[in-house]
Amino acid sequence: MRKDKGAFPPRPASESEMRPYHPKDEPVVRELINADRLPGQPCCTRDMLADAARGPSRLAGWAAPAQPCISVLADAQDRPHGVIVFLSWPDVPVGLICWLHAREDPAALRALLTHAVAELAGCPLVEAFVGAPPDPLGPGGLSRTRRAATHDALLETGFTGRRQGCYLHRPLPVEGLPAKLVADVFPCEFPPGYRLIIREEDDPVAETLVSVGPDHTATVWWIETLTAQRHHGLAQQLLSQALALLAEQGATEVALVVDDLPETVPDSQAAPQLFDSFGFAFIDQLWTYEQRRPNPARTAGSARASRQH
Numbered sequence: 001m002r003k004d005k006g007a008f009p010p011r012p013a014s015e016s017e018m019r020p021y022h023p024k025d026e027p028v029v030r031e032l033i034n035a036d037r038l039p040g041q042p043c044c045t046r047d048m049l050a051d052a053a054r055g056p057s058r059l060a061g062w063a064a065p066a067q068p069c070i071s072v073l074a075d076a077q078d079r080p081h082g083v084i085v086f087l088s089w090p091d092v093p094v095g096l097i098c099w100l101h102a103r104e105d106p107a108a109l110r111a112l113l114t115h116a117v118a119e120l121a122g123c124p125l126v127e128a129f130v131g132a133p134p135d136p137l138g139p140g141g142l143s144r145t146r147r148a149a150t151h152d153a154l155l156e157t158g159f160t161g162r163r164q165g166c167y168l169h170r171p172l173p174v175e176g177l178p179a180k181l182v183a184d185v186f187p188c189e190f191p192p193g194y195r196l197i198i199r200e201e202d203d204p205v206a207e208t209l210v211s212v213g214p215d216h217t218a219t220v221w222w223i224e225t226l227t228a229q230r231h232h233g234l235a236q237q238l239l240s241q242a243l244a245l246l247a248e249q250g251a252t253e254v255a256l257v258v259d260d261l262p263e264t265v266p267d268s269q270a271a272p273q274l275f276d277s278f279g280f281a282f283i284d285q286l287w288t289y290e291q292r293r294p295n296p297a298r299t300a301g302s303a304r305a306s307r308q309h
Helices: 023-035 046-054 106-119 148-156 234-248 270-277 296-308
Strands: 017-020 067-074 080-089 092-101 125-128 160-171 184-188 193-200 203-212 217-225 253-259 281-292
Touching: 017 106, 023 046, 023 067, 023 080, 023 092, 046 067, 067 106, 080 106, 092 106, 106 148, 148 160, 193 234, 203 234, 217 234, 234 270, 253 270
Parallel strands: 092 125, 217 253
Antiparallel strands: 017 067, 067 080, 080 092, 125 281, 160 253, 160 281, 184 193, 193 203, 203 217
């Protein structure tokens, strides 16, 4: 893990300072993460935090793995009251702020963001809360209403945001699901879970991927039906079997993200209507953010060229 040296105290230096994450911080950092947990998300464990500290695996076609950095904002007793995780790649000019937690303290949030942006100064593009399905450390975006102070801090530090989808949740089991099994079930290694596939004449026509996580939580990663096979009830049958399977595997609640689609996209409301019919409740909007800056190398080159002329 890269050790960062920067410091940006949002309060007098005698009260707070920025420093790298230490293993001794683990219990308090997990408390900060869990304080922002949405319904359907598992509590952050020691192993989850350790995985985050190691960063993502090397991606295909990328020359080098990501360099993760965890920074904490510590009080006068050296107890963290804010934490931020960000990544950069040696061969890709993009920075990524993965997660940020400070119990919605505006000053702490601004300090952590300013610190991360300064550390990522060589990246002309910095993204934050990039969308993904829910995982143990986040819902796949920033919960706009429940984390309004974080949203405001991002805008105040130069980020622009956009809504990317909605986070939905419902308890399990679902009463009255039909017992008929219509899909073949296969184990899936990544993400770990189950693929359910409906076939017609041996050809897949509808598929979903679901998984059971810690604390009896579950996730629907996606559900898809071939265009020519839509409006025949296949998605309803598939989701019905998937939710029954999750309950059988011990899940007591399930969450998912519905992406926003333009109204011009055919069947743009099909997914929201499907999940509404199964009793999923809207929890919050999910937003993603970016900050674009001039490329330092290109800017320096332009300045040299102008001096030559």
